[in-house]
Amino acid sequence: MKQRLVFITNIAAPYQVKFCYALQEHFDTEFWFYDQLTARRPDWWKVPLGDRCKVLKSNYFAGPLNYVSLQVFQELARFKPDIILVAGFTPLHSLILKLAKRKGSKVVVLSEPIRDVSGEDNASDKLLEQANAKWKTRIIHTMFRDADLIFGMGQVARDQFVREFGFLEEQVVNAPYPIDIDAYFDHPLRVKRRGDPVRILFANRLIDRYQPLVALEAYRALKRDYPNLSLALNRDGHLYEACCDYIKEHDLEGVTFLDEIDAWDNMHLVYRDSDILVLPATYSNGNLTIIEACASGMGVVVSRQVDNVSGHLTEGENCFKCEPTAASLEASLRNYLEAPERLAPHGALSKQRVENRRNRATAATYRQLFTQAHII
Numbered sequence: 001m002k003q004r005l006v007f008i009t010n011i012a013a014p015y016q017v018k019f020c021y022a023l024q025e026h027f028d029t030e031f032w033f034y035d036q037l038t039a040r041r042p043d044w045w046k047v048p049l050g051d052r053c054k055v056l057k058s059n060y061f062a063g064p065l066n067y068v069s070l071q072v073f074q075e076l077a078r079f080k081p082d083i084i085l086v087a088g089f090t091p092l093h094s095l096i097l098k099l100a101k102r103k104g105s106k107v108v109v110l111s112e113p114i115r116d117v118s119g120e121d122n123a124s125d126k127l128l129e130q131a132n133a134k135w136k137t138r139i140i141h142t143m144f145r146d147a148d149l150i151f152g153m154g155q156v157a158r159d160q161f162v163r164e165f166g167f168l169e170e171q172v173v174n175a176p177y178p179i180d181i182d183a184y185f186d187h188p189l190r191v192k193r194r195g196d197p198v199r200i201l202f203a204n205r206l207i208d209r210y211q212p213l214v215a216l217e218a219y220r221a222l223k224r225d226y227p228n229l230s231l232a233l234n235r236d237g238h239l240y241e242a243c244c245d246y247i248k249e250h251d252l253e254g255v256t257f258l259d260e261i262d263a264w265d266n267m268h269l270v271y272r273d274s275d276i277l278v279l280p281a282t283y284s285n286g287n288l289t290i291i292e293a294c295a296s297g298m299g300v301v302v303s304r305q306v307d308n309v310s311g312h313l314t315e316g317e318n319c320f321k322c323e324p325t326a327a328s329l330e331a332s333l334r335n336y337l338e339a340p341e342r343l344a345p346h347g348a349l350s351k352q353r354v355e356n357r358r359n360r361a362t363a364a365t366y367r368q369l370f371t372q373a374h375i376i
Helices: 014-023 072-079 091-103 134-144 155-163 182-186 212-223 240-249 268-272 288-296 326-337 340-353 359-372
Strands: 004-011 028-035 053-055 059-061 067-069 083-087 106-111 149-152 172-174 198-202 229-233 255-257 276-279 299-303 320-322
Touching: 004 014, 004 072, 014 028, 014 359, 028 059, 028 067, 028 072, 067 091, 072 091, 083 091, 091 106, 091 134, 149 155, 149 359, 155 172, 182 268, 182 288, 198 212, 198 326, 212 229, 212 240, 212 326, 268 288, 276 288, 276 326, 288 299, 288 340, 299 326, 299 340, 320 326, 326 340
Parallel strands: 004 028, 004 083, 028 053, 083 106, 106 149, 149 172, 198 229, 198 276, 229 255, 276 299, 299 320
Antiparallel strands: 059 067
16 A cells, blocks of 8 residues: 655645656655645646645635645545645644654655745845844754755755754755656757747746846847847746836847746747747746756756756756856857857757656655655
8 A cells, every 4th residue: 555645835836736646656645735826826827636636725825924724734634644745844834743743644844945035036045044044043943853854955955954954964855846847858959050040038937036137138139140039038027017118118129928828738838939048047946947948958048046957957068157147148148149059969968867857757756765764
């Protein structure tokens, strides 16, 4: 008989829903979400949940306390999980941990690095440290010191949780994000010659730390030398109006917004029809758009402020890196535009390097990490 596993997290992100069913090979799995969607995500993110995923009832978002749910304890009593995964160091998850330990369940906490910022969209890359928030790091450690395992989503997170929060070395591991990329591997490599049309893709939300206006400024400079260049931008984010104003002010041609995506399962077509991904971020924990671009076989230009990409990106081999400025992004993009024949070999190598990020591989990795930690 398979062990029962439940994953409890904020919203029903499509890649999380897909991952639930990939885990069925190893566990009797359910995923529970506090919300189907939030205002930060487009409507086409809503996907069928199937019979193993559900949105909990009687939830509300309590600001600094994050989500609070009355139903989650009823569901735990019903499902009687052997393993509980919770996403985030929240007060509710601390209560779940205490209850689970009494019932004999194992608890795994997943988290990205914790930044010392007032909101997710903040552009700062400053991480929470004992030196600047001793009381907060102590509280997190006290609330979750009894966790059986902590998944730091990337090496930066793992190092922070050990060094700054005081968790044990053997208690924290570097774990991969789930990501839905199977369809991307079917995309052809970009075989281009100088002068051919090239589409740049800014796939991330239009927020300060991802810097869409920097991408527009670099594009404006490049468009003079490469008239067949075009740029596609994400439609969501609070900088949308600022981007529209910039396009209008500078009379930019060839810029479109990704406002015709009708379903999650069609999102990969945006990548298929693009050639180079750009992410001039001031901070990113290694965004999933980069993995998607690699699986698609695109060229990639990302800033040096993007963490957790060393496993699949090597500068000059399958990507180019830049500083988070328009001038640096422009210079890095010229490496592809001056020699577009680089796109195909870069894309081929990228596809190979992210093969292990398919959901079935990530599910096997999670099982292996549980085994190594004696959770199963």
